[in-house]
Amino acid sequence: MILQHVPIIDLQPYFSGTSEGKEKVAEAVDQACRSIGFLVIVNHQIPRELIERVYVLTRRFFALPLEEKRKVDRPSPDMVRGYSGVAEEGLSYSLEEEAPPDLKESFSIGPSNVPDDEYHRGKAAGPHFAPNVWPENLPGFKEAYEEYFQVMSELAAAMMRIFALALKLPEHYFDDKIDEHISMFRSLSYPHLKDGIQPGQMRAGAHTDYGSMTIVRPDSARGGLQVCNRDGNWVDVPHVEDGFVVNIGDLMMQWTNDEWISTLHRVINPPEDSTSDDKRQSLVFFHQPNYDAVIECLPGCSSAANPPHYRPITSGDHLHSKFVKQTTFGKGIAA
Numbered sequence: 001m002i003l004q005h006v007p008i009i010d011l012q013p014y015f016s017g018t019s020e021g022k023e024k025v026a027e028a029v030d031q032a033c034r035s036i037g038f039l040v041i042v043n044h045q046i047p048r049e050l051i052e053r054v055y056v057l058t059r060r061f062f063a064l065p066l067e068e069k070r071k072v073d074r075p076s077p078d079m080v081r082g083y084s085g086v087a088e089e090g091l092s093y094s095l096e097e098e099a100p101p102d103l104k105e106s107f108s109i110g111p112s113n114v115p116d117d118e119y120h121r122g123k124a125a126g127p128h129f130a131p132n133v134w135p136e137n138l139p140g141f142k143e144a145y146e147e148y149f150q151v152m153s154e155l156a157a158a159m160m161r162i163f164a165l166a167l168k169l170p171e172h173y174f175d176d177k178i179d180e181h182i183s184m185f186r187s188l189s190y191p192h193l194k195d196g197i198q199p200g201q202m203r204a205g206a207h208t209d210y211g212s213m214t215i216v217r218p219d220s221a222r223g224g225l226q227v228c229n230r231d232g233n234w235v236d237v238p239h240v241e242d243g244f245v246v247n248i249g250d251l252m253m254q255w256t257n258d259e260w261i262s263t264l265h266r267v268i269n270p271p272e273d274s275t276s277d278d279k280r281q282s283l284v285f286f287h288q289p290n291y292d293a294v295i296e297c298l299p300g301c302s303s304a305a306n307p308p309h310y311r312p313i314t315s316g317d318h319l320h321s322k323f324v325k326q327t328t329f330g331k332g333i334a335a
């Protein structure tokens with residue numbers, strides 16, 4: 001059955017470790033990834049205290065004066081680190097569309113405590129392990145962000161094991177392809193702008209994500225995340241207290257030979273007549289396999305009648321090709 005809405009999936013049976021429990025979760029995830037490319041997970045084992053701490057520190061960061069935030073500006077266009085201001089990027093650029101820039105600010109980090117060796121620092125590593133930049137005078141910010149990056153990496157590894165089971169592969173199939181992952185954690189702040197909005201301008205324009213998966217801790221504020229379903233209708237992603245939104249990106253779609261779909265989504269503005277302050281903040285983890293992991297049609301995803309749709313490509317080159325597209329079409333680089 002093709003789902004037209006985003007399902008809510010309880011991960012508890014997976015974490016309880018029985019093979020029936022794992023099977024049940026894997027089947028539900030397979031159906032979600034085939035139908036709509038999005039799911040909401042509950043019982044994910046991420047401590048609530050940490051999520052709250054990161055959320056509060058993020059509010060504090062975005063509330064700083066602009067000149068303070070500018071001190072941790074993105075170091076260069078190909079390094080997604082540090083701060084980007086409102087309307088400096090447009091996610092729709094990656095779709096080769098002319099669209100007005102997004103109404104959001106962001107702060108991004110990549111892996112920390114990177115070993116000083118050839119794999120991580122050599123030419124082949126490119127900007128994937130670029131150093132992080134940190135705001136001064138925000139006690140606990142760096143620690144909380146690094147801890148969040150770590151727990152998200154573990155949750156993504158668990159999701160990749162569920163993905164493997166869902167695709168009828170050995171549970172640990174992806175483990176050695178993500179053990180040096182080049183993911184990015186990005187906090188997003190969407191101010192509630194009441195005027196100066198251009199026609200068609202949104203909090204985040206319609207786009208697909210690039211990598212293996214995205215894990216989002218959203219906000220209940222009005223003006224939220226929507227997904228375009230198979231019928232071509234925009235549907236709201238349900239807001240579940242203590243839930244995370246998971247969606248697969250273009251790389252996973254390519255890996256599965258289009259069996260799973262990377263779906264268009266967007267973040268809409270609050271209603272025009274709203275008199276309240278509907279500012280919104282989300283915490284977004286973009287998971288991306290090791291830069292040298294080869295993304296080629298997974299076993300079981302092709303047949304004589306349905307040969308591989310894509311040539312093999314490394315995760316690093318795949319990500320780079322998205323960035324190049326974006327710099328050609330817009331002034332910024334998004335996630």
Ligand SMILES: O=C(O)CCC(=O)C(=O)O
Nearest residue numbers: 188204216218225282335
């Ligand atoms: O803020 C959100 O809920 C999602 C944002 C998003 O889709 C993105 O940054 O790729």
Ligand SMILES: [Fe+2]
Nearest residue numbers: 207208209265
């Ligand atoms: Fe996205």
